[in-house]
Amino acid sequence: MSFPNRKRIILQTVEEKGSVEVKELADLLQTSEITVRRDLTQMATDGLIYRTHGGAMKVSLAKNPVQFVNKTAVNSENKDYICRLAAQQIQEGDVIFMDCGSTVFRLCQFIRNKRIQVITNSLPVVNELLQSEVTVNLVGGEVDAKRQAVHGLIAHEHIARYRAHKAFLGVDGISAANGLSAHSETEAGMTLAMAGQAEETYLLCDSTKLEKDKYMQFAPLSLVQTLVTDPDARPEILALYREQGVRVMN
Known part of the structure; x- marks a missing residue:
């Protein structure tokens, strides 16, 4: 599966659930956890998601002064x-x-x-x-x-x-x-x-x-x-x- 397609599915999943773990995405995308981590890093750099320790979270949940997600x-x-x-x-x-x-x-x-x-x-x-x-x-x-x-x-x-x-x-x-x-x-x-x-x-x-x-x-x-x-x-x-x-x- 190409990166644009993986990105679309990741964004949809994060939007629906609020946060998601790397393993869950790897199973969903039928790809390796290494690939998922690389995708999440790129998407976080682009401001599309917020990278957490074990996965990703919606940016809207992370934007607050006390940085709850951190x-x-x-x-x-x-x-x-x-x-x-x-x-x-x-x-x-x-x-x-x-x-x-x-x-x-x-x-x-x-x-x-x-x-x-x-x-x-x-x-x-x-x-x-x-x-x-x-x-x-x-x-x-x-x-x-x-x-x-x-x-x-x-x-x-x-x-x-x-x-x-x-x-x-x-x-x-x-x-x-x-x-x-x-x-x-x-x-x-x-x-x-x-x-x-x-x-x-x-x-x-x-x-x-x-x-x-x-x-x-x-x-x-x-x-x-x-x-x-x-x-x-x-x-x-x-x-x-x-x-x-x-x-x-x-």
Whole structure:
């Protein structure tokens, strides 16, 4: 297949799905992953797509000051490890909350074929799951263009109308002494709102955030039942969380 034809199919796929992995494109195009990577590099140079660690994303999703797509690519292998573990906890028929964290976003690729309901304030999560088996409920309220997410009083009221089996949430920092912390009240408020309406709360947190205290401490460790992290997490740190009754998966 010629490059122009491959480019057309890649653009169509990215437009429909929002983001796509190299392996998926290689299977679709019936070509090698090396060829796909070369095509994506050329298309990114031409400004047609945004190149991510393992594939490509729509340019419109990447154009924002905090560069959400870049955040999803940082520590991507560890984040995918975390999300694979988290996805195993989700059963057919579950109703789950997903916040706008970059690690939580990477959970989408592992739940696309599950018949579940997702309640989220994340625009990238909505876009990623539209063409999937998942039923999506977008939280209403004021759109934060920088975070590509919905926040505010109305968003909290929306969340309060629903009950979920599980909440999958991110955090900016976690420590045994001070609990959970965030960069802003906005992020903290959404975490509290979703955790308060879920039967079980999972914190998806890569090891770089462990024993880190950020701007605002907003909740004790007891807010979450399960911490899902990566193999790089130091055992002595994880032991501190287990001592406080948190289930740890890594």
